[in-house]
Amino acid sequence: MPAATALEATTADGALLVLAIILPVIGILLSFVLGGRYAERIAGILLPAGLGVACIVFLKAWHSEKSLSYIVGNWQPPLGITLCADGLSVAMMVAMAIVICLIGVFAHANFGSRAVSVETRAPMVFWVMLMAISGAMNMIFISGDLFTLYVALELLTFAAVPLVCLDGRAETLQAALRYLLFALLGSILYLIGTALLYGSYGTLDIVLMSQRVHLEPATLAAATLMTVGLFAKTALFPLHLWLPPAHAGAPAAASAVLSAVVVKGSFFLIVRLWFDVMPGLLSVAGAQLVGALGASAIICGNVVALRQRRLKLLIAYSTVAQIGYLFLIFPLAADPLHLQYGDALTGGMLQAISHATAKAAMFMAAGLVYASLGHDEISELGGIARALPMTMFAFGLGGVCLIGLPPTGGFLAKWLLLEATVATAQWWWAIVIIAGGLLTSAYVFIVLSRAMGAPSEPLTLHAAVPKYQEVAALGLALLSVLLGLVALGPIDVLQVGRPEAPMAWLR
Amino acid sequence: MSIASVFDVALVALILAIGASTILVRKAFAAVVMFVVYGLLLSIAWVRLHAVDVALTEAAIGGGMTGLLLLGAVARSRSVNVGGPWIGRPARLATCALCALVVAGLAIAMLHPPEVIPTLAPTVMESLPQSGLGNPVAGVLFVFRALDTLLEKVVLLLALLGVWSLAPDRAWGGMPGLHVYARSDPTLIFLAQLLPPVGIVFGIYMCWVGAKDPGGAFQGGTVLAAMWLLVIVAGLQKAPAIGRLWLRGLLVAGPVLFLAIGLAGWVFADAFLAYPAGYAKPLIVAVEAALTLSIAVALGMLAAGPPERAQQQ
Numbered sequence: 127m128p129a130a131t132a133l134e135a136t137t138a139d140g141a142l143l144v145l146a147i148i149l150p151v152i153g154i155l156l157s158f159v160l161g162g163r164y165a166e167r168i169a170g171i172l173l174p175a176g177l178g179v180a181c182i183v184f185l186k187a188w189h190s191e192k193s194l195s196y197i198v199g200n201w202q203p204p205l206g207i208t209l210c211a212d213g214l215s216v217a218m219m220v221a222m223a224i225v226i227c228l229i230g231v232f233a234h235a236n237f238g239s240r241a242v243s244v245e246t247r248a249p250m251v252f253w254v255m256l257m258a259i260s261g262a263m264n265m266i267f268i269s270g271d272l273f274t275l276y277v278a279l280e281l282l283t284f285a286a287v288p289l290v291c292l293d294g295r296a297e298t299l300q301a302a303l304r305y306l307l308f309a310l311l312g313s314i315l316y317l318i319g320t321a322l323l324y325g326s327y328g329t330l331d332i333v334l335m336s337q338r339v340h341l342e343p344a345t346l347a348a349a350t351l352m353t354v355g356l357f358a359k360t361a362l363f364p365l366h367l368w369l370p371p372a373h374a375g376a377p378a379a380a381s382a383v384l385s386a387v388v389v390k391g392s393f394f395l396i397v398r399l400w401f402d403v404m405p406g407l408l409s410v411a412g413a414q415l416v417g418a419l420g421a422s423a424i425i426c427g428n429v430v431a432l433r434q435r436r437l438k439l440l441i442a443y444s445t446v447a448q449i450g451y452l453f454l455i456f457p458l459a460a461d462p463l464h465l466q467y468g469d470a471l472t473g474g475m476l477q478a479i480s481h482a483t484a485k486a487a488m489f490m491a492a493g494l495v496y497a498s499l500g501h502d503e504i505s506e507l508g509g510i511a512r513a514l515p516m517t518m519f520a521f522g523l524g525g526v527c528l529i530g531l532p533p534t535g536g537f538l539a540k541w542l543l544l545e546a547t548v549a550t551a552q553w554w555w556a557i558v559i560i561a562g563g564l565l566t567s568a569y570v571f572i573v574l575s576r577a578m579g580a581p582s583e584p585l586t587l588h589a590a591v592p593k594y595q596e597v598a599a600l601g602l603a604l605l606s607v608l609l610g611l612v613a614l615g616p617i618d619v620l621q622v623g624r625p626e627a628p629m630a631w632l633r
Numbered sequence: 634m635s636i637a638s639v640f641d642v643a644l645v646a647l648i649l650a651i652g653a654s655t656i657l658v659r660k661a662f663a664a665v666v667m668f669v670v671y672g673l674l675l676s677i678a679w680v681r682l683h684a685v686d687v688a689l690t691e692a693a694i695g696g697g698m699t700g701l702l703l704l705g706a707v708a709r710s711r712s713v714n715v716g717g718p719w720i721g722r723p724a725r726l727a728t729c730a731l732c733a734l735v736v737a738g739l740a741i742a743m744l745h746p747p748e749v750i751p752t753l754a755p756t757v758m759e760s761l762p763q764s765g766l767g768n769p770v771a772g773v774l775f776v777f778r779a780l781d782t783l784l785e786k787v788v789l790l791l792a793l794l795g796v797w798s799l800a801p802d803r804a805w806g807g808m809p810g811l812h813v814y815a816r817s818d819p820t821l822i823f824l825a826q827l828l829p830p831v832g833i834v835f836g837i838y839m840c841w842v843g844a845k846d847p848g849g850a851f852q853g854g855t856v857l858a859a860m861w862l863l864v865i866v867a868g869l870q871k872a873p874a875i876g877r878l879w880l881r882g883l884l885v886a887g888p889v890l891f892l893a894i895g896l897a898g899w900v901f902a903d904a905f906l907a908y909p910a911g912y913a914k915p916l917i918v919a920v921e922a923a924l925t926l927s928i929a930v931a932l933g934m935l936a937a938g939p940p941e942r943a944q945q946q
Binding site for chain 1: 735738739741742744745746747750751752753756757760776777778779780781783784785787788790791792794795797798799800801802805806876878881882884885888889892895896898899902903904905906907908
């Protein structure tokens with residue numbers, strides 16, 4: 127966010143930001159009227175269109191090295207609402223749009239509605255909710271107003287929860303209810319915090335708030351409530367209890383979108399809160415505490431993942447661990463002198479993006495394995511690598527990215543975080559990062575070695591897996607590998623609109 | 634102490650007592666009844682604070698609609714006869730501790746207010762005449778923060794689709810079963826014939842007056858939804874099948890009109906969700922009217938629950 131001007135203004139291409147939000151809204155409204163038979167076709171047009179918009183916004187911000195902004199209804203804040211896309215926003219927008227589009231390709235096999243003559247339940251719900259998630263994520267990335275962000279969180283919650291229990295089994299209903307309770311608790315805490323901040327500063331606009339904010343009891347209470355609420359939504363340890371059953375029980379395409387995309391929304395909001403709304407207010411102790419929660423998530427999530435018997439649960443616990451890395455940016459990027467190290471923030475965002483691509487690929491691969499074997503017991507995976515080579519290759523590449531081997535995006539992210547631990551002399555986080563990588567490699571290799579092994583009895587495949595589903599999974603996995611190459615150029619976009627990093631000499 | 638402050642202190646004590654008993658009572662049904670009473674008392678408190686719009690919303694949504702949804706949930710869980718999961722002492726203590734922390738945080742914030750409490754109210758009143766509206770709350774909802782209002786309506790649609798998604802596959806497109814609420818009896822039928830004409834007029838009035846005085850689409854829509862539900866529960870009308878085109882049309886009518894006017898603002902007023910000078914009030918009243926209908930249908934269908942019976946062709 128630009129810090130200087132009190133009056134914000136609509137920039138030349140700001141209108142694109144409105145488009146990024148209302149395209150999915152148009153899709154939702156159209157799907158309600160035209161019915162579920164058309165929902166997939168509508169999503170098939172609007173999701174790629176949304177990706178196009180995101181790409182144009184990305185290129186504009188990258189080339190001009192300026193944030194894009196739009197004043198809704200020509201009402202200046204504090205009365206009105208602004209939309210603002212800085213470097214973090216545009217990078218996340220493009221990444222999430224790509225992931226959502228590929229998940230859409232994958233989901234055609236399970237939720238295809240072109241051939242049926244009447245509206246059916248699961249496709250209608252899935253496509254509408256997928257569009258809603260894409261709109262809500264865009265809102266979270268570009269909204270410059272704390273209450274609009276609350277509306278976005280609500281959109282995201284109500285779109286994500288039904289995806290968990292899409293197949294209607296009793297245990298998934300239970301998982302969905304638990305998710306709903308955690309998510310609503312998070313929403314209400316965020317809302318209370320927003321109300322407190324408005325009461326203290328008389329504005330909801332992020333730029334205005336960042337100029338007025340100072341340390342006082344109400345602000346501290348608000349920040350704590352909002353952060354804890356968002357922790358619950360992001361499933362940061364120890365508020366992760368809802369995540370494994372919810373993400374493991376959902377249909378594969380839904381698991382992919384929940385694990386890859388949805389948890390990043392509330393994470394992004396935490397970053398906005400501490401880096402843009404209240405820059406410099408995070409105390410050293412607070413940052414270390416958040417980092418400690420992240421570190422516990424990495425260790426516990428990975429250890430529990432190692433002990434899982436079912437593939438989808440293993441991947442879900444791995445999400446709990448990978449979320450932990452995201453929170454290491456708080457001790458590493460915010461330091462006591464209120465300087466902000468660009469590298470740790472960049473590393474954290476890259477971790478969010480590479481986890482999104484890798485985890486979506488892995489959940490898709492697990493879904494294909496489940497579809498063809500009829501189960502996902504890890505000990506019974508023998509021979510599957512021979513039957514579904516492309517799928518298991520995608521799984522392996524995703525795993526390599528999670529471990530953090532070069533040249534993957536995961537490598538670059540963890541390397542930037544490690545570099546920040548050295549630069550800020552906080553060696554203890556480096557130990558956690560490296561230990562996490564080792565544990566991750568252990569469970570990825572367990573799965574791969576089982577899959578490469580010989581089957582105990584001749585393998586019978588329940589269903590043939592469509593080629594394009596395998597291609598979608600592999601595409602995402604390849605993306606996660608190639609993400610490491612962004613170091614050669616586009617990575618600078620993350621710094622657009624940020625105050626000049628004082629430690630730029632690190633590069 | 635004046636009579637007003639005695640009344641206020643008594644009201645606060647009553648709200649706290651009802652709030653505590655909502656948590657302490659053992660039976661779910663009793664807790665819901667307490668919750669509804671709590672909502673009504675809160676709305677009186679809002680009136681005392683001169684926030685009539687908030688009071689109306691609290692009474693309509695907080696007490697009325699939420700209470701109805703909770704009653705439905707109690708009845709449903711009774712009809713399938715599930716024993717609630719036993720919550721152990723550690724979980725209860727942890728809940729207590731967390732609630733106490735939140736209360737402590739709020740108390741700290743409330744007891745140290747800024748010396749000058751910042752407010753946007755004067756700025757809102759200054760800018761309000763441009764829109765021709767008289768009610769500052771409507772101004773905030775439909776002029777300054779129209780984007781939030783528009784997207785909140787989409788949230789409502791998603792919530793409804795989420796409820797529908799709980800239906801079994803074969804019942805998709807069919808009718809919700811409302812039998813959980815009540816068996817129809819003569820008194821109910823009499824009420825369902827007597828109240829709706831009054832209620833409908835009142836709901837429309839609330840929507841219409843919202844541009845000038847307290848009221849508006851959400852409150853009006855809730856009253857209309859309540860009347861509709863009364864007629865359905867009494868068995869005078871069937872709940873519509875969720876696949877009906879007219880139903881889907883009504884559900885999206887409000888958001889579609891709102892979005893269309895917002896997009897038109899791009900052409901005629903130079904910004905998304907801006908109104909052309911001089912046309913703001915009629916446009917907003919039109920949006921409010923359409924939203925009232927959409928909200929009424931959405932809330933009614935939310936309370937009616939997921940479809941249970943397949944539609945007879």
